Amino acid sequence: MPRKPNPETPDERRRLIVAAVRAIPAGDVAGYGEVARRAGLPGRARLVAKVLCAADEPGLAWHRVLRSDGRVAFPAGTPAFEEQVQRLRAEGVRVDAGRVRGQRAAPTLDEMLWAPPGAPKPPHRR
DNA sequence: ACGATGACAATGC
DNA sequence: TGCATTGCCATCG
Numbered sequence: 096m097p098r099k100p101n102p103e104t105p106d107e108r109r110r111l112i113v114a115a116v117r118a119i120p121a122g123d124v125a126g127y128g129e130v131a132r133r134a135g136l137p138g139r140a141r142l143v144a145k146v147l148c149a150a151d152e153p154g155l156a157w158h159r160v161l162r163s164d165g166r167v168a169f170p171a172g173t174p175a176f177e178e179q180v181q182r183l184r185a186e187g188v189r190v191d192a193g194r195v196r197g198q199r200a201a202p203t204l205d206e207m208l209w210a211p212p213g214a215p216k217p218p219h220r221r
Numbered sequence: 222a223c224g225a226t227g228a229c230a231a232t233g234c
Numbered sequence: 235t236g237c238a239t240t241g242c243c244a245t246c247g
Contacts, residue, residue, distance in 0.1 A: 157228085
């Protein structure tokens with residue numbers, strides 16, 4: 096059956112995405128793709144970026160959203176980049192050279208199931 | 222309608 | 235890890 100690509104209105108999508116971002120607990124992070132999926136909009140990672148860019152929602156934790164590789168999306172050195180890094184560190188997130196440590200930016204279902212507490216432990220680096 | 226663009230993702234070397 | 239390539243999706247001129 097023909098799948099429906101975008102049954103939602105632009106505003107609806109914006110709302111869903113903002114909600115998904117709000118759902119990220121402090122001190123934790125998520126990838127754009129992850130947020131998109133949690134928002135019920137799989138494959139729309141770029142839309143998430145768009146929304147965050149235009150999001151003027153006060154208190155929105157946009158800084159907890161990273162690329163799938165755990166890196167900050169802004170080019171290093173830019174004001175936005177620096178601010179994001181600081182905000183993350185302020186929440187106890189270890190950021191090294193624009194890369195987040197200690198957590199997975201885009202944990203897959205497999206990963207969650209296959210990496211229960213006590214599994215392959217990546218050595219802490221700091 | 223079409224091509225360019227972007228706070229992206231997955232894959233390959 | 236880093237860089238290049240390809241795929242994706244919504245927006246905009």
